[in-house]
Amino acid sequence: MTTSFSRGVGLVSARVAHFDQPLPLRSGSVLPAYDLVYETYGRLNADASNAILVCHALSGHHHVAGHTDPDNIDKTLGWWDNIVGPGRPLDTERFFIVGVNNLGGCHGSTGPKSINLATGKPWGSDFPMVAVVDWVHAQARLADHLGIRQWAAVMGGSLGGMQAMRWAITFPERVRHAIVIAAAPNLTAENIAFNDVARQAILTDPDFHGGHYYAHGSHPWRGLRLARMLGHITYLAEDQMAEKFGRKRRPEAGSYGFDVEFEIESYLHYQGDKFAGYFDANTYLLMTRALDYFDPARVAGGDLAAALAVARAKFLVVAFSSDWRFSPERSREIVNALVHNGQDVAYAEIESEHGHDSFLMDDPHYHAVVDAYMKRIAT
């Protein structure tokens, strides 16, 4: 179950599916046509009963596993490569795995960077607000396109786990298993508050130009950098930061100024700079807003059990002890709602020091739990 290149899915490449049928969105807008970029690993079996949809989180994309450049394997590995491959928990000898970049994204699917055919210019901030349920509808059309009537499993971590939950509610007959990792039934006020600061950093950056920065040849990198730095603080656990960085000084420290003095500053700047160099600010806005709005219990007057009652899927819910963004307590709300309904749910609370990012880590206990659950899934 450990990561080794020899056992990964190897060289992969993305495909694009084009959809001409307009997509009505939660906001009331309609997306006239769109592309979804996706990757697949393993082989779809004859009755298309072995397909797993892996949904990505805030900054993720369709490139889940394998590498895209044989000369640069390390740097082009998928974001969840450690869990996908022959003999790994998402065993490509048994399953056909699908990764897709969500609408509004910046990795190939239609999003703010794409050309709006109505204007011939990038959508920018005119790209409609997308909700988790919109992604699920778009993913359902991709499933149709691939000949998948029912997913063996829909799964994901964080915002990806919310998509799995939403799938089980919106298309009960199309999901046999929903695997919800490091997620929550909705965002707390504190979660929204952090997203708000991140968005305000972008929206008030003079280079944002009301979201039409492409035309100005600029990009609100300052705001996006701040957003990512702040995000990183919430992805890590406090104890982990204390152990890894503590109060360690940089070799160049001693300026008694505002240059980098502490290791933790250097780390955050590196992460912020890197992210701001490749991610799209409008996508960041859209993804965080989708998080804010996600609240499947809302239509049921806040009753999560009532909202989940329609689901036919079996659930695996996984939470991590040191995750303070979406704490185990929030996962237990989901579990309790399912238990209340008499629905089939397995729950694992994993001891982990890596905070919210734990769901991406190659932790033996965590992967063993997922592996054991996946082995129970009939194909």
Next chain:
Amino acid sequence: MTTSFSRGVGLVSARVAHFDQPLPLRSGSVLPAYDLVYETYGRLNADASNAILVCHALSGHHHVAGHTDPDNIDKTLGWWDNIVGPGRPLDTERFFIVGVNNLGGCHGSTGPKSINLATGKPWGSDFPMVAVVDWVHAQARLADHLGIRQWAAVMGGSLGGMQAMRWAITFPERVRHAIVIAAAPNLTAENIAFNDVARQAILTDPDFHGGHYYAHGSHPWRGLRLARMLGHITYLAEDQMAEKFGRKRRPEAGSYGFDVEFEIESYLHYQGDKFAGYFDANTYLLMTRALDYFDPARVAGGDLAAALAVARAKFLVVAFSSDWRFSPERSREIVNALVHNGQDVAYAEIESEHGHDSFLMDDPHYHAVVDAYMKRIAT
């Protein structure tokens, strides 16, 4: 012990003390001359044995108690008015209370907004970095100026509590009691990380102009606003935010856009806008950096007990259960170090829902603890 205007200290006004003797700073720089603005409440007794120094936190100042405008009492009350006055825990019938704006501040004491006599222009980012120990040295000269050889107590919350600790170490003979509230022996990596994001928001604001924005007639309000919004998240407790704001929508919500949708967003924007309207960005940078650097145990190889051993003061340490910025665990490090040394320390851990801001609140249990302690102080 409850707050009522009739029992407050009434109308107050600030005074300014000018110091011509150069002040050597921790950074190696020397401040050639400086002003300190201060207020006092109560009367200094004949042998000057009843004086209490109240040290302020990140965004505080010298105006601790009373009001400055009889026509606008509510809006001009001092930041800690609820604890100062006749019959209140800091009883002005017994004590002579001193509040002072620290060097580098923006409320009247010499700081980045002040004119640098060497250039005839505002100091801006040329204002030297100030450390907690520098404030203590400057405050000691104010004590001399006021004829106070020894403080009955030095006290404060948060960064103010750090000053009390530093006083007890730097001037053991000049402090009889150190009252350290909602503080910590130093900042964690996570604390520094939040400060770093706040500073980067200011430093990368195009209106910052390298800290010389006064000359440009501008102010990095965007960055300062973000810094304050982020700060506010860390001052509040998560449960408190959940209860007060939760997922409540604004009346104008429903835009499916990036305007304010949730109450928590409205609250943060209000706090950020208000603060950015009156506080100075360079001061914010200096104060957060002083927090980062504060670490009295560092010269003792990280041994806090060794660093505190020189203190002659008796200590009261107070922490709040819901404070996650400086958690009770951090206060207990101070208490344990003092206990290890056989020093005199009282410790109170107050149940409170108000997070780090609890130290400013009029909580009956908290104020009773401080009141009881103050009554033990001989004058």
